[in-house]
Structure formats: C-alpha cells, structure tokens
Amino acid sequence: MHASTDPSWTLMVVQAPPKPILNNFNDDDDDDGPIVFKRGGNSTSKQNQPNLEAKKPSSSSQNSNGQSLNAHKGKSPISSSNASPVKSPIGSPKASASSAKASPMKPPVTYSRVPSSSIDQSKEETKPIVDDDDSEDDKPLSSRFKGSTNNANKGVTVPARVKDEHSDDDEVPLSSRFAAKSNAGSSSCKTISSSEKILLVSKIQLNGSTAKDKQQKSSAVPTKRPMDNKVPSNQSFAKKPKLSDASTTKQVTVKAELKADDDDHLTISQRMKKASSSSNKSLSVKQNVTKVVSFSSKKTTKNNKKQMQNSKYSKSTKVQPGSSDGQKKWKTLVHNGVIFPPPYKPHGVKMLYKGKPVDLTPEQEEVATMFAVMKDTEYVQKPQFLQNFWNDWRTLLGKNHVIQKLEACDFNPIYEWHQKEKEKKKQMSTEEKKAVREEKLKQEEMYMWAIVNGVKEKVGNFRVEPPGLFRGRGEHPKMGKLKSRIRPSDITINIGKDAPIPKCPIPGERWKEVKHDNTVTWLAFWNDPINPKEFKYVFLAASSSLKGQSDKEKYEKARKLKDYIHNIRTAYTKDFASKDITKRQIAVATYLIDKLALRAGNEKDDDEADTVGCCTLKVANVECIPPNKLKFDFLGKDSIRYENTVEVELPVYKAIRQFQVAKKPTDDLFDSLDTSKLNAHLKELMPGLTAKVFRTYNASITLDEKLYEETEDGDVAEKFVIYNQANKQVAIICNHQRTISKSHDAQMSRLTEKLEELKGTLKEFKTDLDRAKKGKPPLKDADGKQKRNLTPEAIEKKIATTNQKIEKMELSMKTKEDLKTVALGTSKINYLDPRITVAWCKRHEVPIEKIFNKSLLAKFTWAMDVDPQFRF
C-alpha cells in the first residue's frame, strides 16, 4: 500500500514554491477525511499558530476540536459561563492579606486536616491555625465557580476526615466490604483470576525459574529485592539464580510466598529497610519476592499497623533524599552502565541522483536512510527540516560530491527497501519474534537494574539514544538536523565509589569520565548532540524508591498548599490594584497560574520552538473581551495550542488591558516579570512553593472533589465512568490534548454498524417473543432459514443479553467520542495524587488495576497502603 502508491518519492516538492505544500506530497492515504484537529504538526492544526499580529484568529474555530473544547468552555471550572465573580472567593476578598509579604504566611488549618501518614507527620511543620470560614478554598477551582448548591450537598456527604492513614477502625469492617478471602494464607496468591474482589496488584516470581514461570518473569514489575552485598562482580545480580538454589525452586514457593506476603504489607520505606538489612546479612540465598498489594482484608490493615510499630527504628533511619542527609541521594550505587545501539549495517541499496544510482559511504548512506524512511511524515514537507537535513548531510558528503542539491535526490529505492524490511519483520512467525525479543532481553538484562543502597531497582532509560534526524515539536528551528551517534567517550558515568566501574561495551573505547557523586540521582549522562549545552541523563525508573519518594514529596507539597491557598488568593486579589507594577504583574500572573493552571513560562532561546507559558505570554496571546472576559490563544509546551475564554474579576481584566497599553502584539505581556521573580515571591508565601505546585494542587483537588461528590452506587463499570469523567475534567484543566487517531472515524462507523445490527436482532427477538407467546413459531431469519422454536423465557433471556450488549456498546462509543481529543494519561502519571485514586478504589470496591496499569501500579507502590478515607 505504502510504497507503491507514491512512485515519485523524490524531492520535487522542494523545487516548488518556498511555502510548504500541504497534502499533495504525501497523497497516499491517511489524509482523505476532513482534517479534524490534528496536532501532529499538520499545519492546519496545532501548528495553527495563534496569530500574533493582531489579526484575529478567526480561523481558530477551524480547530474543530469541537466537543472537547466546547466542553471545556461549557463545563470547565475555569470556563466563562460558570465563572461567577461574585461568588468566587477570588472575586470577593475577605480577610486582609497584610501578612502576605516578608515571611511565609500563616495558613489557616482546615477543620479536620491532619497529616496523613506518620512519615509525613515527622516532617510536618507546625500547622497553622484555623480562621478559615471560607471552606471554599479547599475546593478545586471547579467547584468554586459553581453554584452554591454543592455546599449543601457537601455538608452532608463529607464524612469526618480521618486522622491516621493507618488507622484500621473504619466504620465498615474491611472484611465485609471485600468479600474476598484474606490473603494471609498461602493460597492467597492463587486467586488472582478467580475474583475481581481480590484487589491484587501484582505478583511476581522474580527468581523462580521453571519454564512455566517465564511469562511472569518477563512481565517484570519492578521488584525490590534484597541484594547480596557481594554482588558487584559485574553480572552477578543480573544473572538468574541457579536452579539448584534450594529456596528458589518452585517446590518451595508456598513457603516463599508466605514469607513474601509479610513483605507486602510493609511500606516502601519498610521494605527498603528490610531489604537493606537482609542484604547486610549477606544472604547468599535469594528469596522469592512476591509482592502483593491488596486492599482485600482487614487483616492486611492490621498487619500493616503492626509492622509499622515494629519498624519504628527503620523509620528514623530511613533514607530521606534531599533532607536530613544533606543533599545525599544515595549511599551505595551499583550499575552496569548503558547499552549502545548496534553499529550501522549498510544495506547497499543505491539512491538515485538525477535518475542515476549513487555510491555512498556507509556513513553517508546511514544518514540518507534516516531521511528516506521519513517519507511518510509531515516533517519532509517542512523547508526548515529539509534545509537542516541538507546542511548536515552535505557536510558528510563533502563539497565535491556528485550530489549537489537535495532537490535532485530520489530516495525511493531506500524507502522501498525499508518498507520491505518492515514487512519481513512483520511476517516473522510468533516464535521467531519471540526469539528475537528474548535475545534482546538477554543482552539488556544486565543494564536493566541498579542496586541502590543495597536494593535492586529498575533503571529507566539505559539504552543510549540511537542516531537519527532530530524531530522537534512544532516549528522547531533545529528539526532535521543530524543527531549524531553517541560513543562511550561522550558518556559520563556516575556510580558508587566502591562499585566496580562498568565495563565499556565497545571494545577499544572508554568512558569520558567516571564520577562518584551521590548528591545526584543520574547514573550516566551525555551531551545532547543537537544542543551540546544540554544533557541527556540516565535515571532510575519511575518505580524506584528514589523516584517514588520524590513523587510523594511533590504531592505532599501540593497538599500543603491547601492550607495556604486561601491567604494566597486573598493576597493576590489585593495586589491586582497595587501601584507597584511588578507586584501587580505578579498578582495577575499568580492568578492565571492558579485559576487556569498555566505553566510558569521560562524564557526560551531563539533556537527553540516559539512557545510560551504564563510569564512569557505575549500581548497578542490575550484578547480582552468586554466587559470582563479574556481570550487566551497561544502555543504552550510541545506546541500544543491553548485556547480558552474565561471570565475574570474586573480588576484582573483591567490590569491585563493596562499591561497591553503601548505595546506591540509580540511584546511580553508581563514585562517586569520572569519565572524566578515569580517563584521567589511564591516562596515567601509558602515554603517550597513554586508555580508548578498550583498545577498539581488544582489537578489533584479537582479529582478528589469530583470523586467524592459524584460517585454513586453502581457497578464497577459505572464507577469507572465516574472516574474517567473526573480524570477528564483534570485533563481539560491542564490542557492535555491528543490528536484524534487516524482511524477514529472508521472505528466509530464500524461500531455504529454493529450497533444497528444488534438493534435489528433485538427487534427480531421481540417479534419472536410476541409470536412465541401466542404459540406461533418464529419468523424465518434473514437468510430465509427457519429458526429454532424457543420458549418465551429463552427469548426473553436473549433479549436481555442483547440489551446489555447494546448498552455496553453505546457506552463505549460515547466514551470514545468523548475522549477522542483528551489525553487522560498525562494527569494520571504526573498530576493526580495516586492516594486519591487508591483510597477511592478501596471505598468503592473498584479494583485498582481497573484504573492503574502495570507501570502505574509499580510507580505508585508508595501510595497503595493509604487509608481508604484519605482526602487530598
């Protein structure tokens, strides 16, 4: 399909006018449908640069993001229609905010807010004292802008908040809420499939090595495992344990699981402690570690508590990155370095120049191939891309090469070769594919893990990035440049002093440098070949304790903002009219960041895509619509367009209008402001407060509120819908968009078709039922065949199942349509405190794995033991 349809994969286009030509270069397929808000860089969509030159972006509606943007406008907390300045606390400052300056404000404490875990408790500062009659401040913006009916509602539904995450005195016994059996017994792990009510998070047999274990093993959810202290001999930890190792064999799994189960109720810190203490004992026998995170029994909770008490010690000695230990991020660090992509294998396929085959050196061919295979992307339609590519490739070719201009190059032979290779790969049998996969895995195994403070942790990106053509987002000035191959001599390794230095995997070469810096968490870095003053780091995976710890800290900080937010809002509201221009700009900027969840907006260089955040907004990005609306239209991070019209408090409106006076459309709106000034100011309001905390705060509190207010009785599927709606709302607030998949329309119409079919059979059944009741035989079916005579009861049953099917399908269609332009994943990964989700799942008997996939479960292990009554 691909190759054949476009016989002229040459660069004709370049010869054509300087402007990029849309759609006729790449006329093969995809683009036939109407173009609907496609963000891929298609210039009609996300690239649709908000027009900086005052000319009104009348085209904006061409971004037919219809549904979701409308939703945004109509429903979002930040939307105009809901914004009720009168009602809003933002609009109606109460308390004076005189304290807002020099020192951190004394935040009010809300009625029942209490530290959620003992760990936090230890870090908790003296809580500010109540004065807060404005409980609305605890609410997400979404609810602040809603009618007051919510409040009444809230009063009834919000139960007292819990004091201790680990308390086990829930009104309803856990055991009754979770019908599943206790998992304390050795059998617990076997019920995985048998019951959804066993909220089984993960089960891994890391070491068991019988053949049938394979599947489980390869599905490695990151697992912390006590490590033998002697491990260092480069590979020992990467190797599978020997079969002969008594404790690792299958026969003893019952025991092993039991043991492991104990572990499962430990908190991360406890696990860590446990892990390291066992490693201190230099256990030569590796244990099976089976992690089961389960909410399913009361026993679990109890155990937990017990364990907590037992491990008082461990808590005090717990590693706390970035805190008491100074800046130390780790004590010991062992890893095997990084793996390099295989060297280039020349294919020898000759491209054409002016119709004639050309000889290329392997290096030249490699780069030509990188270009050739991008034929189907829209990058090749961009002059910038072509220009940059040509510059770099030309350097490789040399001045006197036959190839003198890109326009006369025909890369088709290489493109087609590549398509064939792809096809070959696709045609491989399952076994062959599997073999290839396993081979790769085997080679990578040793790089996948690091041992941090004696605990085995997954490494994130241990593969060095392969060479290629740089693909920036949006109109990136550097797109198409050659991202050259990284060699060992480009790489700096960071590793524990006592750890063996990773062997350089490429013979005859060596690392650029080896450091032993335990104030940082990276294992290796190299300079980005595209922008040599920037770095590419190798970090631990998200599932590691190190990352988990800082993730938790992030959310704790955001939760803390809850206690300060009221005063902060009061303070900036007061400053809207300040005579000090900087103050006024800070106030308005903070307001926007708070209300619209904008990013801070650092300055950018000219050699980056031209995008903005709050502090870098241009005059043209905000349009004042009388009497008090602001229309935002700009390209934000990743050149994703932000388009939103919001009603704001009059002082804000006036301030913005005044900031625009006597400026060009391209001038900075906030001319006396930058992110460091802004953050410096925020830090005075709350320790550690920065602009991005507001995003986390507003996202998480919105989820928390939505879930709390909107969850009703129903089955899991219905609750899942509720969750997704809440999640969606957050995604809208954060402007997390996605392109509509190419096949969306096709998928929808297929579903519609099926639905019609189902409705048809339903109708048929109904006729049959009527007839059956009258003792008549059913009508013949579509093919004219006689159908079986069924009892009315049987037919009714069929009707019921069909109805269910129809319902299910209608729901899935609705969701699909509803979410086609909204990306839920990003907020789930980065902005929503997982404890909100976990607690909600516990309260409503929704299996957590309905919401979190495997990597999320691994990433959020630290949140799994949260109390069901947890509120953000």
Place this chain on the structure above:
DNA sequence: ATAGTGACTTGGGGGTAGATTT
C-alpha cells in the same frame, strides 16, 4: 541582577504485544 548550567519532571506520539474478532 542576569546568564548560564545542571538536574529533574512533564509531555504526546509511535510502535507493538497481546487481546479480540472473524
């Protein structure tokens, strides 16, 4: 102050493994 550097978080898309349908 300001610019530059360094380290870490956040972001969407592509490819694909494995599920589901035919």
Place this chain on the structure above:
DNA sequence: AAATCTACCCCCAAGTCACTAT
C-alpha cells in the same frame, strides 16, 4: 489461524526550577 484492534510501553523532546558564576 488470520485479521484487526487497542492499551501500553518506550522514546525522547520540552518543560520547570535551583544554583553558580559573573
């Protein structure tokens, strides 16, 4: 068994923000 679909994982780009040097 093949075809089709889709959720997930990986990739790596692009942000944020602290800190250092000037």
